[in-house]
Amino acid sequence: MKQTVYTASPESQQIHVWRLNSEGSLTLVQVVDVPGQVQPMVVSPDKRYLYVGVRPEFRVIAYRIAPDDGALTFAAESPLPGSPTHISTDRSGRFLFSASYNAGSVSVVRLEDGLPTGVVDVVEGLEGCHSANISPDNRTLWTPALKQDRICLFTLGDDGNLTAQEPAEVTTVEGAGPRHMAFHPNQRFAYCVNELNSSVDVWQLSDAHGNIECVQTLDMMPADFSDTRWAADIHITPDGRHLYTCDRTASIITVFSVSEDGSVLAIEGFQPTETQPRGFNIDNRGQYLIAAGQKSHHIAVYEISGEQGLLTEKARYAVGQGPMWVVVNAF
């Protein structure tokens, strides 16, 4: 398996393309100058395209991924109705979702043969909309509205339209600020990191009776932390054994172990990392975690090891200015 790491640096308007070597080092393959501030990124399910959200002229750009070394070439672009805070696709690669924090909306873009062709639906009234996350069965779009302490649930239609589900939302405790999500590979649980109180909620996905339930809430900060809480990202290893979150004030990654069935998290440790980690990701083998420091302008690679999934720093690299998004592709 060959793996490529993409990092987005909006302040210098660059994507850095790296080869992830088997021992955890990175080799720079390409630096792409993006026509705008590039923030969220996602790879298409068939791994042929990297989609990136750009501002101040709000749009999604599709880059074709070279199958040999992961290098990027421009393929197409399509306008978006609001600033792209987070982008993702459905699991069949027919639709792209863009969550906009400032517009308070989520929009759906149709993908034809992998290329974005225009907006097919927009749902407004989602204050502080921070991400859009399609469920493992490709049916339900989980859409956290950070300023409303709720995660809205939409059914994705065949035509790309979003319809409020029954129930239409689940709520967090007041002031939590739901932000980013990850799904367990067993498809039974979702985990949401809450930005404003730096906690993690474990959501049991819909059972036979359609019930969705929060089965655990965990404080992700060290006991002696007393500053402003400012959580950002969350990812789980492909085997579902280890979960990670980050907090930007403390500049730490919190390491969790996940119970066999996915229902219970336990904190295993805290890893100091790059200053103001806003985005990180895990490679497809679950061996390495790559974190971006928005204020250090570096990325760091950590090895994930042992039963506890603790992190050991392998290397750090200068990237562009203000890096905030990391994506790993395997081919």
Ligand SMILES: O=C1O[C@H](COP(=O)(O)O)[C@@H](O)[C@H](O)[C@H]1O
């Ligand atoms: O995490 C955060 O995200 C929001 C939205 O970010 P944007 O890049 O889409 O503008 C940001 O405004 C907020 O301050 C920050 O904590």
